Amino acid sequence: MKYLLEGKTSLVIGLRFIFLLWILSSSISLNAQAVLSGSQAGALQDMQRSDGFFTISNRNYGFDEELTRVFYDGQEVGSDFLNENIVVRFVTNRDGLMVRIEVLGPIENIMALEES
16 A cells, blocks of 8 residues: 555656646747847848947838847948848847848849948
C-alpha cells in the first residue's frame, strides 16, 4: 500500500510539473508573437523622420531614431544610410514601429550612398 501511494504522489507531481512547463511555454510563445512581427519587404518611398514615420510600399510605419536599427550587409550603418527608392526588409513591433531595417538594394542606389 505504501508503494502504491508513493507512485500516485510522484505521478501527481510529474503531471503538475508538465502542466507548469506547458503554461510557461505557451506564455513565452504568446509574448514573443505580440512583440515583433515577421519580416516584410518593400520600397522606401517617403521618409518623414521628424514626424516619426516612413512610407514603405504605400503604408506608413513608425520610425524612431533611437529604437530603429539599420543594417547593410550584416553591419549596423545607421539611418543616414537610408534613402528613398531603396528596397528594405524590416521588422515592426506590435505598435507598428520599425525596430530593424535591412537595406537590400537596388545596388546602384547603395553605391551612390556609399560614395557620399
